[in-house]
Amino acid sequence: MKIGIDKIGFYAPHLYVDMTKLADRRNVDPDKFTIGIGQDKMAVAPITQDAVTLAANAALGILDEQDKNDIDFVIFGTETGVDSSKSAAVYVHELLGLNPYARAIEVKQACYGATAGIQMAKAHIAMNPESKVLVLGSDIARYGLNTPGEATQGAGAVALLVSAAPHIMSLEDQSVYVTSDIMDFWRPVYSDKAFADGKLSNEQYMAFFSKVWQQYKAKSGLGLENFEAITFHLPYTKMGKKALKPVLEETTEDVQERLKANYQLSTGYNRNVGNIYTGSLYLSLLSLLEQKDDLAAGSRIGLFSYGSGAVGEFFTGILQNDYRDHLHVKQHAELFAARKEVTVDEYEAIFEETLPTDGSRVELDINNDPAKICLAGVTDHKRQYVNKLR
Structure with missing residues (x-):
């Protein structure tokens, strides 16, 4: 039985800041942002968007009524959840009007959470x-x-519908995963901002990829020549390139050029959104699938997932016949085209605007947020979500 990705959707806030202008304000050479780390734009989340609304909007764009009836498990991978007890999945379940006879849970392991969710789904x-x-x-x-770390911020969500007989990609059974207790990135419960040892995190990301790739080759008998592309978790778009480069020496120049070209295509969406943690790998996959229109059915795609702290995994998928017919290329192009640039001053003001932490009641103006699902305020310590379509 084939099991894999049947549908995939994406959502980012309607606001962004230009990285060249941010670099100028910070007295940094713009090339450090646009070339050094490989970022052009950074999505900026208004106070009316949080991890719940971003995920709900991503799913809203791909699910039909039959899907809503058939879904009996919602797995929400995030490291910026909104409640220490209630799962973000429960909120999304209600906002989308899913089948009530379903499980709904939240999974946390830094940027690896969604990958854990996919393996549980299988x-x-x-x-x-x-x-x-x-x-x-x-x-x-x-x-x-x-x-x-400011230049590696971002906001967004990816929604994946996993099923038997998938239309987009079947997921192969063999995978390799590894865990090691590393303090390369963390966010204590008392902080709304992350802490990171950037140098260590880069080193461990590359080391984890090397480990899982070498183990995968030994386990599967496959090599780089068996892959049309390898997609990566991308905290910034140069990161995957650094990890891929050392292993390219294992194969021919033709294969090297193919993998490098497809890697570059896979970074397109991430370059213009920034780091979305648990969704970053799958935004990379989506970018490849939607921007390269001649990927053949039957192609094998590698996926490297890394969550600081740290857990890494390498797994693979096979593109299905007519997979492009089940992508939402136009919808995502329209999302990018409709975004609005904010000045650095506006970005800073939005960043500093936060919800009260003392139980105060607040109502938010959702009229300026074009998203269908928004956070409308907080009452009695409870977040108030709105689906404008209802």
Whole structure:
């Protein structure tokens, strides 16, 4: 039985800041942002968007009524959840009007959470072939203004519908995963901003890819020549390139050029959104699928997932016949085209605007947010979400 990705959707806030202008304000050479780390634009989340609304909007764009009835498991991968007890998946379940006879949970392991969700979804569908599982990767990356990590912030969500007989990609069974207790990135419960050891994180990302790739080759008997492309978790778009470069020596120049060209295409969406943590790998996959229109059915795609702290995994998928017919290329192009640039001053003001932490009641103006699903305020310590379509 084939199990894999049946549909994939994406959502980012309607606001962004230009990285060249941010570099100018920070007295940094713009090339450090646009070339050094490989980022052009950074999505900026208004206060009316959080991890829940971003995920719900991403899923809203791809699910039909049959999907909503068939989904009996919602798995929400995030490291910027909104509640320490109630899962973000429960909120999304209600906002989308899904089948009430469903499980809904939140999964946390830094940027690896959505990958864990996909592997759980595969096991669930193997036991329940008629089921569909909604896997969400949604985050708002915050390091703080004028910090070393500021240029690797971002916001957005990817929604994946996992099912038997998938239309886009079947997921192969062999994968390799590794865990090691590393303090390369963390966010204590008392902080709304992340802490990171950037140098260590880069080193461990590359080391984890090397480990899982070498183990995968030994386990599967496959090599780079068996892959049309390899997609990466991208905290910034140069990161995957750094990890891929050392292993390219294993293959021919033709294969090297193919993998490098497809890697570059896979970074397109991420360059213009920034770091979305749990969704970053799948935004990279989506960018490749939607921007390269001659990927052949039957092509094998590698996926490298890395979540600081740290857990890494390498797994693979096979593109299905007519997979392009099930992508939402136009919808995502319209989303990017409709975004509005904000000045650095406006970005800083939006960044500093936060919800009260003392239980105060607040009503938010959602009229300026074009998203269908928004956060409308807080009452009695409860977030108030609105689906404008209802």
